[in-house]
Amino acid sequence: MSEHNHIxxxxxxxxxxxxxxxxxxxxxxxxxxxxxxxxGIDFLLDRGEFAALVxxxxxxxxxxxxxxxxxxxxxxxxxxxxxxxxSSLSDECLTALRRHNIGFVFQFHHxxxxxxxxxxxxxxxxxxxxxxxxxxxxxxxxLLELVGLKNTFRKKPSELSGGQQQRVSIARAxxxxxxxxxxxxxxxxLDTHTASSVFEMLRRFHQEFSCAxxxxxxDPRISQACSRTLTLVDGSIISDERHPRET
Amino acid sequence: xWIELNIALKFLRQGLTQTILILIGISVGVSVxxxxxxxxxxxxxxxxxxxxxxxxxxxxxxxxxLNIAARPVTPxxxxxxxxxxxxxxxxxxxxxxxxxxxxxxxxxxxxxxxIVSGPAFARxxxxxxxxxxxxxxxxxxxxxxxxxDNMIAGRFDVSPGNAVIGSxxxxxxxxxxxxxxxxxxxxxRSAVVTVSGIFDLGVRELDSRFVYLDLKQAQAxxxxxxxxxxxxxxxxxxxxxxxxxxxxxxxxxxxxESWMQINSQLLNALQSQDMSSxxxxxxxxxxxxxxxxSVLAISVTQRTREIGILRAMGTRKAQILRVxxxxxxxxxxxxxxxxxxxxxxxxxxxxxxxxxxxxxxxSFDIVPASVSLATLTGILAAIAPAWKASKLDPVTAIRxx
Numbered sequence: 001m002s003e004h005n006h007i008x009x010x011x012x013x014x015x016x017x018x019x020x021x022x023x024x025x026x027x028x029x030x031x032x033x034x035x036x037x038x039x040g041i042d043f044l045l046d047r048g049e050f051a052a053l054v055x056x057x058x059x060x061x062x063x064x065x066x067x068x069x070x071x072x073x074x075x076x077x078x079x080x081x082x083x084x085x086x087s088s089l090s091d092e093c094l095t096a097l098r099r100h101n102i103g104f105v106f107q108f109h110h111x112x113x114x115x116x117x118x119x120x121x122x123x124x125x126x127x128x129x130x131x132x133x134x135x136x137x138x139x140x141x142x143l144l145e146l147v148g149l150k151n152t153f154r155k156k157p158s159e160l161s162g163g164q165q166q167r168v169s170i171a172r173a174x175x176x177x178x179x180x181x182x183x184x185x186x187x188x189x190l191d192t193h194t195a196s197s198v199f200e201m202l203r204r205f206h207q208e209f210s211c212a213x214x215x216x217x218x219d220p221r222i223s224q225a226c227s228r229t230l231t232l233v234d235g236s237i238i239s240d241e242r243h244p245r246e247t
Numbered sequence: 248x249w250i251e252l253n254i255a256l257k258f259l260r261q262g263l264t265q266t267i268l269i270l271i272g273i274s275v276g277v278s279v280x281x282x283x284x285x286x287x288x289x290x291x292x293x294x295x296x297x298x299x300x301x302x303x304x305x306x307x308x309x310x311x312x313l314n315i316a317a318r319p320v321t322p323x324x325x326x327x328x329x330x331x332x333x334x335x336x337x338x339x340x341x342x343x344x345x346x347x348x349x350x351x352x353x354x355x356x357x358x359x360x361x362i363v364s365g366p367a368f369a370r371x372x373x374x375x376x377x378x379x380x381x382x383x384x385x386x387x388x389x390x391x392x393x394x395x396d397n398m399i400a401g402r403f404d405v406s407p408g409n410a411v412i413g414s415x416x417x418x419x420x421x422x423x424x425x426x427x428x429x430x431x432x433x434x435x436r437s438a439v440v441t442v443s444g445i446f447d448l449g450v451r452e453l454d455s456r457f458v459y460l461d462l463k464q465a466q467a468x469x470x471x472x473x474x475x476x477x478x479x480x481x482x483x484x485x486x487x488x489x490x491x492x493x494x495x496x497x498x499x500x501x502x503x504e505s506w507m508q509i510n511s512q513l514l515n516a517l518q519s520q521d522m523s524s525x526x527x528x529x530x531x532x533x534x535x536x537x538x539x540x541s542v543l544a545i546s547v548t549q550r551t552r553e554i555g556i557l558r559a560m561g562t563r564k565a566q567i568l569r570v571x572x573x574x575x576x577x578x579x580x581x582x583x584x585x586x587x588x589x590x591x592x593x594x595x596x597x598x599x600x601x602x603x604x605x606x607x608x609x610s611f612d613i614v615p616a617s618v619s620l621a622t623l624t625g626i627l628a629a630i631a632p633a634w635k636a637s638k639l640d641p642v643t644a645i646r647x648x
Contacts, residue, residue, distance in 0.1 A: 066642045071559060092563065099561020110556045110645065114257035124560045130249040172560075 016083065017179050017212040018045040018068060023077035025063055025235075037063050039235045040077065047179065050206050050213045052223035055232035061216045062184065064232065068214065069102055069182050070094045082179055099128055103173030103211075105183035105202075109165040111157035111172070118144065118153035121171045128176075143171035147201060163194035167201060174205055181206070183215040187222060199225065251566055254557075255573035262546060266578070269542045273582025274589055276535040277621050280528045281590025281613055286597065287524040289607030291517050295485065298510055301448045303360075303391045303479030304488045306509070307346070307495055308502045309338045337365050339474030346499055347478060355482050355491050358390035361475035363465045367432040369412075369458060371420040378416065379456045380430065382465020391479045394446050394459065400424045401444030405461045409443040413454035417445045430458065432468045440464075535621065536628040539578050543571055543632035547639075554636050555644025564637040571633030572626055579625020583618045590617075 025038040037060045045051060055061050066072035067079060070086060079086045081097060089097070103124075111120045122132050122140045132140070144150045147167035149160075157165055166186060173181055183202065187195035199222055206213045215222065223229045224243070231239040259266045312333045319326040340346060343361055350359045363382040368375050385405055389395060394411065395403040401424035403411055410430070412422065422428060422442050431437040440460065447454055466472050480495075482488050488505035496503040507514050547554070554567055591614070594607050 069559065071641045071645075095558070095561055095563050098559070104559050106556075106645065110552065112257075112553050112556065114254075114261040114553075123557075126250045126253070127557070127560060127562050127566065 015046045015048075016044055017047050017049075017081070018214075019080040019083075020044075020068075021078045021080075023064075023067060023074045023079060025060070025067065025072075026075045029075065036075075037235050038067075038074070041232075041235075041237055043230060043237060043240060045180070045212045045214060047212055048206075048210055049228055050203065050226050051215070051228040051230060052226040053214055053216045053230045053232060054218070054220075054223045059232045060235040061232055065182055065184055065214075065216050068180075069104060070098045099124065100176060101179045103176065103178035103181045105166070105169050105173045105181065105186045107185040107188045109157070109162075109169040111165055111168055113157055115156075116153065117149065117155050117157065117160070117168050120157060120168055121175055123172060124176050140171075140175060143175060144168070146205070147171045161194075163190055163198060166190060166194075166198050170198070170201060170205065174209055174211075177209060177211075179211055181209075181211050181213045183213065185216055185218065187217070187219060195219070195222075248569065251569040251573055254570045255577060258546065258550060258570070259574055259577060262549070265542060265545070269538055269578055270582045270585065272538045273535050273578060273621065273625075274586035276531045276538075277583040277586025277617055278589035278593060279531050281587050281617055282593040282597075283524050283527050284613055285590065285594050285607050287520050288613075289605065291520060292608060293605040294513065294517065297449070298513055299485060299506060301392055301450050301453055302506060302509070304482045304485055304506050305480040305492045305495065306504050307340070307350070307478040307480065307499065308476065308504075309340050310500070310502045311335055312338075337469060337471065337476060339363075339471055339476060340478060340501060343475040343478060346501070347475075349499065350478065350480060350495065353491070353494070355484065355487060356480055357483050358387070358481045360384065360387035360391045360479045361462065362388070362477045362479055363462060363469060363471055363474055364476050365432065365465075365469040365471070367430050367458070367468065369416065369420060370429045370431060371422060371426070374420050376416060376419050377456070378412075378430070378458045380432070380458050380460055380465050380468060382460050382462040382469070384462050388459075388479075391481055392448075394448070397446045397448050398444050399447045401442070403446070403459075404443040405459050405464075406443075407461050407464055408440060409461075410440040411444040411446060411459040412442055413457050414445055414447040415451065415455035416458070417442070419455065430460075430468060432470070434470060436468055436470060438464065438468050532620070532624055535579075535582075536624045539575055539625050539628035540631060542578070543575060543629050544635070546574070547571065547632045547636045550636075551639060551644045554639050555641045558639070558641035559645060567639075568633045568637040571636050572629045575625035575627075575629025575633070576622050577625070579622040579628075580618065582625075583621030586621070587614045587617050 020041050020043050023038055023041040024036060026034055026036040028034045041064060053061055053064065063072070067074050070081070073087070081101060084097070086094060086097065112123065115123065118137070118140050119126070121143055122136060125136050126132055129136070141150060141153060144153055147170060149164055149167055152160060152164065157168065160168065186202065187198050190198060202213060202215070215226065217223055227243055229241045229243070230237055312335060314330045314333060316328050347359055347361055350356060360383065365380055367378055367380045369378045383405065385403065399414055405411055417423070420428060424442050424444060426442050427439055428442065429437055429439050460468070466474055482491050485506070489507045492503045492505035492508070495501070557567065598606050
């Protein structure tokens with residue numbers, strides 16, 4: 001698949017960003033220790049949705065998130081990203097799809113210490129286009145301004161607080177204007193005050209960028225504040241609640 | 248490629264201590280290679296120069312006289328030969344003038360000089376020394392051995408009645424330029440000559456025995472009128488001397504020996520030096536390669552999580568591969584450049600403050616060769632760690648602590 005096709009995929013005015021059809025995931029296939037951790041997951045995530053994925057530890061949340069982020073492949077079933085089936089795509093194509101359409105926010109921010117704050121934000125763009133031009137740098141600075149860290153652009157990630165680092169990682173996730181933003185317990189490592197400010201930021205950007213957001217969280221306050229809550233228990237979605245006040 | 252280079256540089260700069268240590272290792276390795284190779288090349292050039300400065304590259308002589316055995320009666324017959332080996336008398340090369348012309352026309356030959364050479368005694372007063380008379384045509388012989396550059400007294404003049412002798416012979420007979428001495432050959436032939444010059448070639452055998460005379464005078468003294476017993480040659484490429492010598496032997500039917508055959512021990516020594524310097528270079532290069540590989544392998548482990556993040560953000564496997572290959576290349580390039588400079592400094596120190604037995608002639612070819620080789624070694628050494636990095640599963644890599 002060419003880069004052109006990916007961009008065309010992204011530009012599709014398709015309300016359904018993510019569609020899962022009977023997604024199953026097993027480990028140690030063919031061995032006595034074979035275990036199925038996801039048992040046929042089905043759901044749709046539309047553009048503009050702000051959903052939470054909750055569930056106890058070991059329920060398969062991280063596995064599902066990795067599959068949604070095209071970092072891992074399901075054992076069976078089909079995942080459609082912006083209407084495009086992904087199961088038969090090569091690693092190269094999945095990488096390109098991920099680069100253009102998915103933004104990640106990790107629990108431990110995972111910024112690259114060797115680069116400045118601004119370079120970290122621009123990294124997904126630099127991976128694709130090489131040296132950033134003035135316009136791209138301005139865009140990166142604008143994102144840093146939106147997360148309130150414009151003055152820290154020259155600093156190294158380690159010079160920032162945990163909350164600031166997470167805000168930089170949000171700016172990084174949004175730099176490519178992705179259709180889907182996946183956040184793996186983005187507030188799990190932050191104090192209550194910082195956690196709520198980071199969450200508010202995600203909500204604001206979700207509206208501004210009109211992307212679909214899926215947050216994996218253990219925090220009931222965060223899941224309650226989302227427009228939709230998917231509950232995963234023992235590898236199956238046991239409930240899919242929508243909260244009217246958010247829609 | 249910009250982002251790969253950028254990431255590679257940032258990774259190297261971030262692990263600065265590690266980077267500096269491996270760069271020192273590479274620099275030391277490359278400086279050893281540069282210095283050893285330059286030293287050995289210089290030493291060899293010096294040895295060859297000294298050896299070939301006083302002798303021809305090829306000597307052509309008549310074939311030795313051999314007894315011709317009668318053929319066996321039948322091919323199956325057992326033949327027992329009892330023979331006395333023939334005494335080798337001084338003989339001229341048949342038709343040497345034509346041979347000379349033929350040799351001059353052969354490719355790769357730069358100078359040809361006919362010589363008549365034979366034994367005699369040099370006498371002054373009661374003192375007698377066994378000498379070797381060398382009758383030459385000076386303008387031809389000077390192209391083979393530049394005797395005039397090694398004169399310590401008088402001049403290189405072998406016109407009739409004059410002789411040029413070695414420094415040790417002059418010392419033994421108490422001769423100075425302008426003195427006369429008697430040369431006595433076999434069959435009571437003798438001549439009185441004036442010492443016109445004294446040379447010092449730095450070779451004991453030559454300095455104590457050689458007496459240079461005009462070709463015609465030597466022919467008369469040795470009773471070899473119109474003869475040449477040896478034809479000496481120089482060739483353009485000294486290491487092709489054996490090949491040319493074989494060609495001469497096969498085309499002229501004469502005995503032809505190259506300097507390599509005459510100095511086989513020297514050649515052996517040169518080859519051994521070559522081999523030992525190649526071995527040293529090889530093992531140092533292998534150590535450098537393993538050094539780079541191990542540092543990059545550690546770097547891959549240290550940066551596993553960052554690799555995972557980069558992959559999650561859409562970095563292609565090939566890009567990750569290039570990041571580490573570039574690191575290997577940069578380490579090789581920078582390390583070898585510094586190492587070459589250090590190697591050159593060592594050469595300079597050797598020339599300035601060393602034993603001064605000989606000077607190492609600088610050969611700049613080794614610098615780009617070393618830098619290219621070390622850069623290539625860096626890339627090759629980086630292949631395994633780079634491959635490992637590119638194959639990391641992003642999910643596992645991100646979780647790596």
